[in-house]
Amino acid sequence: MKNITVLGAGIMGHGVAQLFAQAGYKVRIQARREISLKKAKDLITESLKIMVEKEMLTEDKMDQTMANIHYTTDLHEAIQDTDFILESIPEVLETKLDTYDIIESVVSENTIIASNTSTFPLKELTQRAKHPERFIITHYFNPPQLVPIVEIAKFEKTDENVVKVTYDLMKEIGKSSVVLKKEITGFIVNRVQVAMLREAFHLIEQGVCTAEDIDIAIKGSMGFKWAFCGPLESQDLAGLQTTQAMVHNIEQDLSNTREVPAFLKEMVERGEHGIRSNKGFYKYNDNGAQVIYTRDDNFLNLLKLIQDSEAKKEETAATTK
């Protein structure tokens, strides 16, 4: 694996390109418009600068990382002689399928095609594929250059060697991966997230609390714990009789709607799309630039804590062997 291609330079694409470039790979990132590429380059520069400020990256490493990324609007140039393609274009099936048609007409049979789709199963993504066995899903989380996990999803046609190579590649760029055993919409994290959001939306609709109240409550409780103590581990620590009682007593009262809530549809219709439009559940200036800066600064502090904790665990394991 030497050459990596990232298709799409949006919220996710630029962060994934940064990740590979930081790990020393030559990356070509493609978007249709120059302006998207310029924005991606600015965001990558900003993200690397914060790491330098926090002494998590040297200036030399920052320069090398920047030099490892080639920006292009030309799809053919981006995919020529590449080993691994990460497709991170919009979540529109037909757009993805059209792009795969072009990719497969250009690249060799050995090129792995990974999608960052949040929702489409491989069965749908490969419906027109000549070589479905080289398709895989690597699902990152925003901001991908900082969030430590990638979900890997395969299907019955995926070559096991493609899974292995992808798993090893994720490890090499500093990611831990979870490989799903079965194909399922939304994988692990988005299923759990959507179940939680359904209830959060229900609480807002019922007038129990505001969006801000929910964020405060979750950040200060589950959010505080989960980086070090997962939801199931937390139950062991709380005692499973309590878990059983909690599930039994609350479950019957939870929302079981299958509809997107009307208030969310209305927000989207009004153009309230979050930071992109400076309004969502909160108001923003400058497309949330300051909010993103603070978020990344905090996430880097957390990442450092997690890395230190992992290093200590490995050290202890090595000395007790």
Ligand SMILES: NC(=O)c1ccc[n+]([C@@H]2O[C@H](COP(=O)([O-])OP(=O)(O)OC[C@H]3O[C@@H](n4cnc5c(N)ncnc54)[C@H](O)[C@@H]3O)[C@@H](O)[C@H]2O)c1
């Ligand atoms: N936003 C998230 O938090 C998140 C998290 C995990 C996965 N994803 C998935 O990642 C993918 C990209 O999401 P995003 O949030 O980065 O989207 P985005 O809209 O921010 O970026 C999409 C990029 O693709 C470019 N693009 C549009 N059509 C294209 C085409 N035909 N060919 C090449 N480039 C094209 C756009 O110009 C833009 O640069 C989606 O599949 C999404 O479901 C998103």
